[in-house]
Amino acid sequence: MENEKKFYKKLESKGVSRRDFMKFCTVLTATMGFSSAYVSKIAEVFAAPKLRPPVIWLHFGECTGCSEGFLRSMYPFVDELVLEILSVEYHETIMAAAGVQAEEQLHDAVKKHKGKFICVVEGSIPTKFDGGYGKIAGRSFLEIAEKTIPKALATIGIGSCAAFGGLPAAKPNPGGYMGVGQALKLKNIVNIPGCPPNPINFVGTIVNFLLLGKLPTLDTQGRPLFAYDKTIHDQCPRRSHFENEEFVEVFGSEEAAQGYCLYKVGCRGPETYNNCPVAKFNDGTSWPVEAGHPCIGCSEPDFWDKMSPFYEEF
Ligand code: SF4
Numbered sequence: 001m002e003n004e005k006k007f008y009k010k011l012e013s014k015g016v017s018r019r020d021f022m023k024f025c026t027v028l029t030a031t032m033g034f035s036s037a038y039v040s041k042i043a044e045v046f047a048a049p050k051l052r053p054p055v056i057w058l059h060f061g062e063c064t065g066c067s068e069g070f071l072r073s074m075y076p077f078v079d080e081l082v083l084e085i086l087s088v089e090y091h092e093t094i095m096a097a098a099g100v101q102a103e104e105q106l107h108d109a110v111k112k113h114k115g116k117f118i119c120v121v122e123g124s125i126p127t128k129f130d131g132g133y134g135k136i137a138g139r140s141f142l143e144i145a146e147k148t149i150p151k152a153l154a155t156i157g158i159g160s161c162a163a164f165g166g167l168p169a170a171k172p173n174p175g176g177y178m179g180v181g182q183a184l185k186l187k188n189i190v191n192i193p194g195c196p197p198n199p200i201n202f203v204g205t206i207v208n209f210l211l212l213g214k215l216p217t218l219d220t221q222g223r224p225l226f227a228y229d230k231t232i233h234d235q236c237p238r239r240s241h242f243e244n245e246e247f248v249e250v251f252g253s254e255e256a257a258q259g260y261c262l263y264k265v266g267c268r269g270p271e272t273y274n275n276c277p278v279a280k281f282n283d284g285t286s287w288p289v290e291a292g293h294p295c296i297g298c299s300e301p302d303f304w305d306k307m308s309p310f311y312e313e314f
């Protein structure tokens with residue numbers, strides 16, 4: 001109770017009202033597919049956390065856009081809230097340590113929290129030439145992953161690179177880049193693809209773990225069903241235009257202004273599983289198709305090769 005009071009006081013000091021926070025918890029509960037009865041329980045996960053699992057966040061072949069997306073575009077201060085319910089032991093983008101000290105921090109964290117930490121992996125892993133296409137402190141990404149991930153309690157691959165290889169794995173892929181699950185032959189990795197993924201799907205996965213003590217149910221690609229069980233097309237507000245064969249054929253046209261379907265300018269919504277139309281981005285402001293841009297299928301395996309050339313009808 002005391003901790004909860006402190007929590008809400010801290011929120012207020014940052015200009016976030018209890019009402020705003022509950023609104024966020026309501027959105028999160030709905031995204032996770034839970035009934036409204038869970039809203040207060042989910043609020044408690046943040047306000048009075050029972051445990052703060054250690055997290056080791058590894059970066060491999062990627063652009064850090066997933067970390068940036070998570071840290072910069074959430075509902076106000078939710079990035080901070082999540083960092084408070086987790087004990088982030090290692091994260092190259094946000095930690096103060098560098099060089100030798102950073103390496104020591106990684107080794108010490110893996111040793112200290114063996115079997116208890118959540119390993120979040122951002123980026124894909126080069127597998128050819130002994131992993132020679134990517135190294136940190138003289139160790140290949142492959143070696144770092146092999147030495148770290150098997151010691152984790154759970155592994156989350158954040159972003160399409162970690163999940164399926166992403167851009168580094170696009171043809172001709174000389175380094176043999178692969179998604180983390182494929183490179184290490186993992187059966188139980190949670191994949192949260194997207195380029196970048198929606199931060200709310202990552203938060204939902206973590207909150208599911210803290211609330212129920214287990215990771216969410218996954219599809220055959222390792223993606224949480226709560227976020228990836230439907231296609232973009234099946235949730236799209238432009239769907240009636242598709243059914244009526246009302247298509248945008250040229251950007252900037254009258255049809256585009258009318259909000260017609262983007263299929264003929266390359267929308268891959270029918271082939272893409274993700275919750276963008278309901279979760280949206282930037283505090284629920286909008287999402288690509290709402291802004292007039294076709295879905296490019298960023299959360300599907302091999303999307304750079306399979307979904308391109310972009311802007312052309314399949
Ligand atoms: S804009 Fe894309 S996702 Fe929406 S209805 Fe058209 S094809 Fe489907």
Ligand code: SF4
Binds near residue numbers: 195232273289298
């Ligand atoms: S609309 Fe499509 S391309 Fe855009 S973020 Fe969602 S899944 Fe990725």
